[in-house]
Amino acid sequence: MSFQVPSNNPSFSSAQRPYEDGHWRASKGSGHANGHAKGNIGSKVNEYLTEGQQLPMYKDKPHYPPRRRRRILQKKRTYGLAILAIITFLWWIGYLGRSQNARETTTQKGSSVWSWLQGSPTDGSVVDWEERQERVKEAFTLSWDGYEKYAWGMDEYHPVAKKGRNMVSGGMGWIIVDALDTMIMMNLTSRVKHAREWISTSLNYNANHDVNTFETTIRMLGGLLSAHYLSTTFPQLAPLKDDDPNQPGEDLYIEKATDLAERIMGAFESKSGIPFASINLNTSEGIPSKGDGGASSTAEAATLQLEFKYLSKLTGEPHFWEKVEKVIQVIDEQHREDGLLPIFIDANTGQFRGENIRLGSRGDSYYEYLIKQYLQTSSSEPVYLEMWNEALEGIKKHLLTYSKHASLTILGERPQGLNKPLTPKMDHLVCFMPGTIALSVTGGQSVTEAKTRLGSDWTSKQDEDLHLAKELMKTCWGMYKATATGLAPEIAYFKIDDPPRPWTAGPGAPVSHSVDDPSENEWRQDYEIHSNDVHNLQRPETVESLFYLYRITGDSIYREWGWEMFQSFITHTKVVHQFGEHHEKNVAYAYTSLDNANKIPPTHRDNMESFWLAETLKYFWLLFGPEDEFPLDKVVINTEAHFFPRFEMGKVFRTGWERQRPRGVKVNMAKNKAEVHDYGEGEETKVVKVEKMENVEDEGD
Numbered sequence: 001m002s003f004q005v006p007s008n009n010p011s012f013s014s015a016q017r018p019y020e021d022g023h024w025r026a027s028k029g030s031g032h033a034n035g036h037a038k039g040n041i042g043s044k045v046n047e048y049l050t051e052g053q054q055l056p057m058y059k060d061k062p063h064y065p066p067r068r069r070r071r072i073l074q075k076k077r078t079y080g081l082a083i084l085a086i087i088t089f090l091w092w093i094g095y096l097g098r099s100q101n102a103r104e105t106t107t108q109k110g111s112s113v114w115s116w117l118q119g120s121p122t123d124g125s126v127v128d129w130e131e132r133q134e135r136v137k138e139a140f141t142l143s144w145d146g147y148e149k150y151a152w153g154m155d156e157y158h159p160v161a162k163k164g165r166n167m168v169s170g171g172m173g174w175i176i177v178d179a180l181d182t183m184i185m186m187n188l189t190s191r192v193k194h195a196r197e198w199i200s201t202s203l204n205y206n207a208n209h210d211v212n213t214f215e216t217t218i219r220m221l222g223g224l225l226s227a228h229y230l231s232t233t234f235p236q237l238a239p240l241k242d243d244d245p246n247q248p249g250e251d252l253y254i255e256k257a258t259d260l261a262e263r264i265m266g267a268f269e270s271k272s273g274i275p276f277a278s279i280n281l282n283t284s285e286g287i288p289s290k291g292d293g294g295a296s297s298t299a300e301a302a303t304l305q306l307e308f309k310y311l312s313k314l315t316g317e318p319h320f321w322e323k324v325e326k327v328i329q330v331i332d333e334q335h336r337e338d339g340l341l342p343i344f345i346d347a348n349t350g351q352f353r354g355e356n357i358r359l360g361s362r363g364d365s366y367y368e369y370l371i372k373q374y375l376q377t378s379s380s381e382p383v384y385l386e387m388w389n390e391a392l393e394g395i396k397k398h399l400l401t402y403s404k405h406a407s408l409t410i411l412g413e414r415p416q417g418l419n420k421p422l423t424p425k426m427d428h429l430v431c432f433m434p435g436t437i438a439l440s441v442t443g444g445q446s447v448t449e450a451k452t453r454l455g456s457d458w459t460s461k462q463d464e465d466l467h468l469a470k471e472l473m474k475t476c477w478g479m480y481k482a483t484a485t486g487l488a489p490e491i492a493y494f495k496i497d498d499p500p501r502p503w504t505a506g507p508g509a510p511v512s513h514s515v516d517d518p519s520e521n522e523w524r525q526d527y528e529i530h531s532n533d534v535h536n537l538q539r540p541e542t543v544e545s546l547f548y549l550y551r552i553t554g555d556s557i558y559r560e561w562g563w564e565m566f567q568s569f570i571t572h573t574k575v576v577h578q579f580g581e582h583h584e585k586n587v588a589y590a591y592t593s594l595d596n597a598n599k600i601p602p603t604h605r606d607n608m609e610s611f612w613l614a615e616t617l618k619y620f621w622l623l624f625g626p627e628d629e630f631p632l633d634k635v636v637i638n639t640e641a642h643f644f645p646r647f648e649m650g651k652v653f654r655t656g657w658e659r660q661r662p663r664g665v666k667v668n669m670a671k672n673k674a675e676v677h678d679y680g681e682g683e684e685t686k687v688v689k690v691e692k693m694e695n696v697e698d699e700g701d
């Protein structure tokens, strides 16, 4: 998410960060360029290819399955007819005579089809999901075309003012690069071509200005790498002539990505190896946060692995890999109770700051990347699975409870540490969790496929985790149902019992109420939406989870919820031109964030975040699309919805660290006994218990 650097240093015990949806830019730095890409990509390719990997196939452009090619042709024919029909209709009602330009004509077409803003048919006829997917593409092109017209090349887009703004001199490609892979997936060739031209001619990383390390990695590095992956693996999507082998544009994405990554490396030059919050890309100098007592956010510091590891794999350069895996080692060596981490970490000491534990802002994607690191390297690094499982059990034990009336599952916060009270608050950001939990249950396969693969090895823990994913999904969906616009607030609080009911697995678990049944309203009393939290930034986390849940469970309810949510976005976040004598006509040309999603009409906030294009619309598009496209068990999706392939570690890469004993247990081989240590914070480690060796596993030396 976007973080504004605060001018003061907020208290570490503060449960809320009012500034976190602001501007991501840090303050000015100085110096000279030293961050040039090192290492010749080409020279590493042979090394890479000799490893005999399945994925990623750098420079290898496999054929697209003919079945899909046919589908695309069929679609093109269908679109042709549909467009003809729409143009005729618009002509008939006199729209084309207006003095709007060509782009707005396209937009009018979008607005005229708002008759589709309705639920699924109740007459038993089948829902046309392909048609719904087209509506998403339309929303994307409308958003993109407005940006192209009013703010092209700028890092920010303010659609109401019809203006853009750069975060650094010359721009970072913030919106263009973030949106690029969605356009490739949607096969929007001319738009991809325009974006690519801009990247090739206007994008450089020389601006002498510091930028947020995490945001730059997940959005810019992630966007370039995903564009590389998709354009090389699915060359029929948005095909570009200048991307062909031996043509001038070949390797544009990977070359830009490598240049950027080398510059970001300076952020890791701290005493501990934990990256600094910001980086000056011109000087490659890491810069501590200007707020938060200089500490980095835990999620920001620890959500960089998928991007740099994939780049390492592509280029054969191990230093990217080593830097990012070190971060997890430094964290794990602190043996935090039940794998749950405070949300601030000091880059110089490597120590956590404060006790605030949550899976919302500043905590979220650390947990997400544990399981995704395990999946990225095709299950060959069990250490990350172990850490994920430990954290998930910690979440069940410390952070889950139920709402008072409807027994909805709540994933709350412990702002003063695990031994202090639970706050029943969920940031919308937490709603990535249902999808990530479901992903961890099957590895990305459908439940049916996973059960067939595992046979009797399918465990009751998998059932339990899947149940948890579904229950949390319902709570997140309720955040949308609870407001006037049908769009979630940034934060929701919940009514819970005192003391909070502990989370229960299995048959004794409470049964939650439906949040969809119009005759049942009790659940609404459980949601408390504070006036400070009613904004909606068009965030992706809930539709992201709906996408995972739909793919994994196959339950079409998740698609239906997604459709309802999509319609709310289209209805309430659209920005329109008004015209006609009495402003009686209007035409949409953008979608924007909301200041207040809990009133109708909602108050607009003049900003379209890049993740609207990169994530939210991409997940809608995938949710309504065919289940076999971009199969979840073949990819890992970064925290900004950029797609990377899974791969084998091969000969060059390995996990460069080993996990110590689980917290509190250290084995002393010489004494042939296990010493159970107490790792109290700030205290000397002391032996509190000694056990016979048979009770513990051999640690080696």
Ligand code: DMJ
Residues within 6 Å of the ligand: 001, 002, 365, 429, 539, 540, 541, 611, 639, 640, 641
């Ligand atoms: C995105 O930038 C990423 O998903 C990040 O991990 C946190 N959330 C924002 C969108 O909400």
